[in-house]
Amino acid sequence: MHVVLSGVVGSTAYGLARPGSDVDRLGLFAVPTEELHGLQRPVESVVSSAPEPDRTMHEAAKWCRLALSANPTVSELVWLPDELYEVRTPLGEELIALRGALLSERAVRGSYLGYAGQQFRKLLTRGPDERPRAAKHARHLVRLLEQGVRLHETGELVVRLTEPEQVRESGERIAARPELAEPLLAEAERRLDRPGVLPSAPDESRVEAWLRRVRRAYWTA
Known part of the structure; x- marks a missing residue:
């Protein structure tokens, strides 16, 4: 698992945490690109809980599909306050920069x-x-x-x-x-x-281009 972006979400991120509140983590990972060419689909989500920290990780393509549908929990990963990020790779920075392209x-x-x-x-x-x-x-x-x-x-x-x-x-x-x-x-x-500021459709071409950069970055011959 190559973690591209991850951080603390949930009540801590919202400012609603109290002493004893669970600390939830969310992240995005990329499988080695070679694994996408076999008969079996690689894992798309990994969820861990007690006794491990509560953590949900989505594979890059699945995360993009969920974000393009405006899934609230998934989407907040690219809108976190800076101090809540725990892994922030260059590809993760690129994804944060194009977060507006995900919206509709x-x-x-x-x-x-x-x-x-x-x-x-x-x-x-x-x-x-x-x-x-x-x-x-x-x-x-x-x-x-x-x-x-x-x-x-x-x-x-x-x-x-x-x-x-x-x-x-x-x-x-x-x-x-x-x-x-x-x-x-x-x-x-x-x-x-009422009319808002969001586009009628997301900019899927920019999201697709980012995902292809991820696949190139994690190709292993």
């Missing part, structure tokens, strides 16, 4: 509203003894809506929340009364329906 209006709208809607449905079906987890779902809902709207309107994915404690407090209220999320979802949908 339709994908951002569908993905962020879709993931927020999933969190809302989890709130509606939680059991009475699941309050801590419900609060986590509610925080994710608030965060996703805030990040999605800002990305749509400014073209920038802000991973570190500007008001993390406000998001935490909103999460507690929504966990207790899930119906409070409905106006937030409606307002986000309204703003995402």
